[in-house]
Amino acid sequence: MQAQRRRLWLLWLGMLALLAGSAVTPFFVGPTSAPYSDAGIEVLGFVLTLLAMTAGVGSLAVHESLLRAVWGGALDPGSSQGAVRLLRSLLGAWALCLIVGDMGLIRAWAAARPMSAWPYVLAATALLAFHAPRAVVFGGSRPGSPAS
Numbered sequence: 613m614q615a616q617r618r619r620l621w622l623l624w625l626g627m628l629a630l631l632a633g634s635a636v637t638p639f640f641v642g643p644t645s646a647p648y649s650d651a652g653i654e655v656l657g658f659v660l661t662l663l664a665m666t667a668g669v670g671s672l673a674v675h676e677s678l679l680r681a682v683w684g685g686a687l688d689p690g691s692s693q694g695a696v697r698l699l700r701s702l703l704g705a706w707a708l709c710l711i712v713g714d715m716g717l718i719r720a721w722a723a724a725r726p727m728s729a730w731p732y733v734l735a736a737t738a739l740l741a742f743h744a745p746r747a748v749v750f751g752g753s754r755p756g757s758p759a760s
Contacts, residue, residue: 623703624740624744627709631710634729635730638720638729642726644724648722653722656718657728660715663711664732667708671705671709671739671743672739674701675743679749689749708739719732
């Protein structure tokens, strides 16, 4: 179980590194002048915000279903099948976090303003921190419940 936790933390750190990479990429790659009009960029920003919110809520839904399965006893993180399902669920939630950050990358590229990616990257970082593989994911006590 300890090796599984270490592996999940390493994967989580890899996702964090990918997110950091998408945060700095607009400073090095992309157009120097905006290829689209200001109105087009604002519409794109609105659409990307909606998509990012959908991906963020989706990651929260994946995380919630994972916790319900662990706490309800339907998923045993110590078993091999449970470990695979745990890994798959966490990777799905983390991928959705990266998608939120990538929405900022798209906006920064379209606007030719690297700083316009930061609201998305900050939201993705907060989501990724929320989805970190803490002990509660491995069947620990629920927050707010008395310790046994």
